[in-house]
Amino acid sequence: MLNQVRDADIHLLRVFVAVAESGGFAAAQDRLNVAASTISTQISNLETRLGFRLCERGRAGFSLTNQGEIVLTSTYKLLRDLGEFVNTIEATQDDLVGSVRIYLIDNILSHPGCRFSTAMAQLRRQNPYLQLEVRQMAPGRIETALLKRETDLALGWFNALTPSLRYELLFQERHQIYCGADNPLFPRAPHDIDPAELEQADWVKRAYELPQTIHFAHPPVASAVSHYMEGIAHFILAGTHIGYLPDHMAAPWVARDLMRPIHPETYFYELPMNLATRQETSGERRVQAVRDAICAAHSLDAFQDSGKPIASTSRSQA
Numbered sequence: 001m002l003n004q005v006r007d008a009d010i011h012l013l014r015v016f017v018a019v020a021e022s023g024g025f026a027a028a029q030d031r032l033n034v035a036a037s038t039i040s041t042q043i044s045n046l047e048t049r050l051g052f053r054l055c056e057r058g059r060a061g062f063s064l065t066n067q068g069e070i071v072l073t074s075t076y077k078l079l080r081d082l083g084e085f086v087n088t089i090e091a092t093q094d095d096l097v098g099s100v101r102i103y104l105i106d107n108i109l110s111h112p113g114c115r116f117s118t119a120m121a122q123l124r125r126q127n128p129y130l131q132l133e134v135r136q137m138a139p140g141r142i143e144t145a146l147l148k149r150e151t152d153l154a155l156g157w158f159n160a161l162t163p164s165l166r167y168e169l170l171f172q173e174r175h176q177i178y179c180g181a182d183n184p185l186f187p188r189a190p191h192d193i194d195p196a197e198l199e200q201a202d203w204v205k206r207a208y209e210l211p212q213t214i215h216f217a218h219p220p221v222a223s224a225v226s227h228y229m230e231g232i233a234h235f236i237l238a239g240t241h242i243g244y245l246p247d248h249m250a251a252p253w254v255a256r257d258l259m260r261p262i263h264p265e266t267y268f269y270e271l272p273m274n275l276a277t278r279q280e281t282s283g284e285r286r287v288q289a290v291r292d293a294i295c296a297a298h299s300l301d302a303f304q305d306s307g308k309p310i311a312s313t314s315r316s317q318a
Contacts, residue, residue, distance in 0.1 A: 010082075012046040013075045016054060019043060020072050020271060021148060024062035031150065061187075086285055099131040100290050103142040105156030106228040108273065111248045113171030116155065119290075119297035138227035140208040146276055153285045155294070157271045159209055167274040168291075170298040174270050175244045177216070177262040182239025189260035198262070203244040204235035214269045216244075244269075 022028035025036040025043070032039060040057075047054055054068035064072065086098055100222060101243060108114045123130060138143060142154040146165065161167060177198070179185045185193055185201065203219035207227040210217040224235045229249055235241040245259075253259040275294055281287045 005078075006033075009046070009049060010078075010228045011101045012042055012049070013071075013078065015039060015042045016068075017072065017075055017079070017164060018044055018150075020068070024206045025057065029146075045049045050093065096127045096286050096289055098127045098286055099133055100153070100286050101135070101151040102290065103135050103145050103151040103154045103156075105113070105139055105142060105273070107246065107249050108155075108173070110251070111171065111246070111273075112299070113173075114273075115297035116294065119293040122297065123290060123293045126293075130286060130289070132290070139206075141227075143216060143276065146278060149278075150282060152277070152284075153290060153294070156273060156276075158274055158276060159211070164279055165251050165276045166279055167276050168295060170275055170294070172270045172271050173273055174268060175245045176247060176250070176264045176268045177242055178236050178245050178250050178259045179242045179262060180237045180239040181258050183236075183242065184241065185262065186239070186260055190263050190264055193262055195263070195266075198242070198267075204241040205233050206232070208243075211269075215267050 007121075015028075018031050018038060019025060022031055025039045028039055029036050043054060050067075050071065052067045052123055053065050055065060056063050074234045088137060104116070104172050108116070120132065123132065135151070138157075139157050140159065142151070143158050143160075143162065143165070145151045146154045149161065155170065157173070158167065177201070179189055185197065197215065199220050201221065202224075203216065204224035204226060205219055205222040207225050226232045226235070226242050229245065232243050233253075234250065236243055236245065237253065242262065250259050250261070267314040275291065277287060277291055
């Protein structure tokens with residue numbers, strides 16, 4: 001029976017929240033970055049501490065018990081109260097302390113417009129006691145993580161803009177179609193390729209939705225899929241597939257003639273890379289400090305400060 005709450009108990013409760021929101025142990029693996037067997041052990045330990053079962057798992061599927069539903073609701077309140085306590089304490093201090101979580105879209109480090117490392121350096125100088133946790137995540141997932149309060153800020157591309165989030169444009173990322181050196185189209189790239197051949201080529205596509213205005217957002221033939229840019233690059237370099245890649249990411253392979261773009265003046269699009277925060281966190285000093293540093297590093301002097309989302313744009317020419 002749980003007579004007092006320890007740090008280990010809070011950790012187990014966070015695991016339980018992740019499992020409940022994900023809908024099972026296996027579904028929570030990516031979110032917690034641990035194996036399902038480890039998650040199962042942690043939930044069993046929590047159930048032992050509490051003295052009752054929190055969830056049913058088996059062939060019938062995953063579901064919370066009545067006690068589990070109560071614990072989930074109480075845990076939300078506990079974590080919210082802990083967060084308010086930390087914010088109250090830090091408001092009385094001159095130096096910012098505590099942790100801020102930041103989720104980034106994958107493979108933006110090589111983009112010449114990305115100044116995230118500059119922002120991190122500024123934060124370290126100005127707030128030496130502030131702890132930063134940085135994780136990479138695929139588009140589509142980072143917004144969900146922000147809404148579920150798994151992270152405090154998210155930097156990436158957002159297909160659908162949510163009113164409860166605040167978006168601020170940092171830079172644009174250009175994408176083009178590329179083929180690898182072993183692909184049959186490679187000797188005739190970039191310009192001597194009939195557009196009809198792209199309809200018949202095998203594509204590697206994104207595992208998330210792209211704007212419908214983009215050519216081949218849904219290619220006719222696509223036998224490969226990836227959540228991450230690196231996965232797409234592997235298929236293109238293999239020569240088995242063609243696909244869209246960010247220019248800055250493809251540049252090293254283009255320089256070594258291992259990749260070539262296909263009709264770059266025709267088939268391209270640009271995605272806005274935004275910094276997103278929850279509207280209600282605008283008054284939290286730690287989150288505000290990180291947001292200000294990232295915006296300052298990207299020279300956001302002329303950006304909107306109304307709290308309204310900046311529209312996501314894309315460009316594709318026929």
